[in-house]
Amino acid sequence: MPKAEWNGEVIAESDDFQEVEGSIYFPPNSVKSEFLQTTSHNSTCPWKGVASYYNIVVNGKTNENAAWYYPKALEKAKNIENYVAFWKGVKVTK
Template identity: 65%
Template sequence: MPRAEWNGEVIAESDIYETVEGNVYFPPESIKREYFVESPHTTTCSWKGEASYYTLSVNGKTNTNAAWYYPNPKPAAQNITGYIAFWRGVKVK
């Protein structure tokens, strides 16, 4: 079962997930919402669409824009609608 960890805490864990371009995308219900803060940051992928971001706040530390998701992806990426992926030091095992 994949799980995401950062700053000593498990922040997401699920038997259900999608893997795209080497990134594990967790369903929204699998994240521990208390660690996630909406970010105004966005990026655009040519085939997935516009990504929105979360900043992580765990045990007094902040990891800016460390999680992203596609709220309304393009048709080719519909399987990851709302699913969350990580970078910037978040370990996914």
């Protein structure tokens, strides 16, 4: 079962996931929201749309903008709308 871990905690875990361009996208209900902190950072993908980001906060440490999602994904990426992906040292295993 795919899972995302950082700083000794499992942040997300689910068999229901999407894999796009080498990133695992977890459904929102599989992500532990107590570890996420909304940020104002955004980025744009020409075919997925505008991504929003979360800081990951675990055991007093913050990993800035280490999770992202597409709240209003473009048509070709509707399958990952609101799904959460990770990077910046978050260990994601399949």
